[in-house]
Amino acid sequence: MVGPSMTDDERTAAGTRLRVGFVLLVAVSGALVALQAGGDLFYVGGGFVGGLLLGLVLVYFLVRWWAEFVATTNRR
Structure with missing residues (x-):
């Protein structure tokens, strides 16, 4: 059987x-929009x-959402 291609530290x-x-x-992106304006x-x-x-803030919510997704699908 083939194992994961990345170690936990690499992940x-x-x-x-x-x-x-x-x-x-x-x-x-925010800086470029201000510059363009x-x-x-x-x-x-x-x-x-x-x-x-x-x-x-976006990363915080995405990480929380991803943790819930992984917990419900039992995926790593």
């Missing part, structure tokens, strides 16, 4: 990188910080 590291990448993607550095920074906070 944890990949999940962490995915979460950080998602949060940064949302943060950069013609905002100065203050508003671009605010867009980045706002996107960072929104990304953290």
Whole structure:
């Protein structure tokens, strides 16, 4: 029988990188929207910080939802 292709440590590291990448993607998106709207550095920074906070909230809820999904399907 074939086992998993990733160890638990590799899976944890990949999940962490995915979460950080998602949060940064949302943060950069907020900054780019502020820049596209013609905002100065203050508003671009605010867009980045706002996107960072929104990304953290989204990741928090997605991780909670995923934990419930895995618990109900007995999948790893």
